[in-house]
Amino acid sequence: FEEQTGKPLWTHAYPTKYGRVGYPAGPRASVTIQDGRAYAIGTTGRFHCLDAETGKVHWEKDLEKLYDIQMPIWGIAGSPFIVDNLVILHIGGKGKCILALDRNTGDEKWTALDDRAQYTTPVLVKQGEQAVLVVWTGDSVSGLAPADGKVLWRYDWKPRNMPIGVATPVVEKDQIFFTSFYDGSLMLKLAQDKPAVEKVWQIVGRNEIDTDALQSIISTPVVEGGHVYGVDSYGQLRGLDGATGKRLWENLTAVPKARWSTIHFVKNGDKYWLFNERGELIIAQLAPTGYTEISRAKLLEPTMDQLRQRGGVCWSHPAYANKCVFARSDKELVCASLEAK
Numbered sequence: 263f264e265e266q267t268g269k270p271l272w273t274h275a276y277p278t279k280y281g282r283v284g285y286p287a288g289p290r291a292s293v294t295i296q297d298g299r300a301y302a303i304g305t306t307g308r309f310h311c312l313d314a315e316t317g318k319v320h321w322e323k324d325l326e327k328l329y330d331i332q333m334p335i336w337g338i339a340g341s342p343f344i345v346d347n348l349v350i351l352h353i354g355g356k357g358k359c360i361l362a363l364d365r366n367t368g369d370e371k372w373t374a375l376d377d378r379a380q381y382t383t384p385v386l387v388k389q390g391e392q393a394v395l396v397v398w399t400g401d402s403v404s405g406l407a408p409a410d411g412k413v414l415w416r417y418d419w420k421p422r423n424m425p426i427g428v429a430t431p432v433v434e435k436d437q438i439f440f441t442s443f444y445d446g447s448l449m450l451k452l453a454q455d456k457p458a459v460e461k462v463w464q465i466v467g468r469n470e471i472d473t474d475a476l477q478s479i480i481s482t483p484v485v486e487g488g489h490v491y492g493v494d495s496y497g498q499l500r501g502l503d504g505a506t507g508k509r510l511w512e513n514l515t516a517v518p519k520a521r522w523s524t525i526h527f528v529k530n531g532d533k534y535w536l537f538n539e540r541g542e543l544i545i546a547q548l549a550p551t552g553y554t555e556i557s558r559a560k561l562l563e564p565t566m567d568q569l570r571q572r573g574g575v576c577w578s579h580p581a582y583a584n585k586c587v588f589a590r591s592d593k594e595l596v597c598a599s600l601e602a603k
Contacts, residue, residue, distance in 0.1 A: 272317030305337035329355030354379020400425025497523025
């Protein structure tokens with residue numbers, strides 16, 4: 263779409279059958295843009311590399327057929343992740359959970375881990391003098407060598423119910439934080455002199471309703487100054503002490519309380535943009551002492567395709583650029599100015 267007007271510039275579409283995948287409401291993963299190319303993976307594993315300006319297909323792969331994907335209940339959701347000349351994909355192929363392709367040609371470069379998939383995007387950290395790709399699968403958190411997929415370290419984390427980690431792992435200094443709807447919060451310490459990790463703390467509630475730390479479903483928390491801020495399983499906005507996982511405060515005004523309630527967080531200066539599932543953009547401050555709301559504006563009406571409960575939801579993460587916010591539902595795409603008047 264043209265940024266200034268929203269005019270459609272190009273479209274690429276293809277037929278697909280969702281089969282047993284839950285919520286057949288379109289792709290889950292964000293499109294990744296690098297050097298003028300758009301990398302897009304669909305719910306069932308159809309993967310395309312397109313020209314970002316024209317929509318021309320440079321190459322494509324049907325990963326479900328090529329890698330015998332053991333399809334997660336809600337399909338493929340982790341976004342393509344670029345490292346140098348590789349595009350890394352979390353697909354859950356049989357014996358090949360993580361896949362690296364040449365981002366220019368689509369040729370396979372390596373595969374790794376005989377784990378179940380879940381819905382997370384990898385992150386890249388540095389340990390010693392080595393880059394380490396951290397992947398959170400349905401069975402472990404593992405550190406891989408980006409160049410060849412070699413397993414450098416592994417922390418086994420078996421889910422109590424099912425693999426349902428969606429939030430991207432969050433790194434601050436030498437710690438990395440994970441949160442899951444059923445399996446609670448995990449904080450690991452990243453060794454600084456070599457590829458290795460150790461557990462700092464792990465907290466899980468009695469069940470999905472009776473929780474202690476943070477049990478997010480979709481939204482990725484933020485970690486700043488040794489504190490964790492995120493939304494819990496039923497919409498409770500919380501602040502945690504990053505050293506212990508102890509809850510410091512809870513707020514129930516940022517999003518209505520409901521199962522799977524979601525807020526997407528982006529930091530801007532000393533404030534945060536919070537886009538909630540009701541289609542509202544909130545400007546707020548998050549601190550160890552609590553949540554302070556500054557303003558709130560309605561951008562979109564919730565739509566039904568993703569979840570019919572509570573009158574629908576807005577679950578897509580917005581984008582921010584050039585003093586604007588771009589947000590979409592299943593019916594519309596909107597651009598709103600964030601420029602101070």
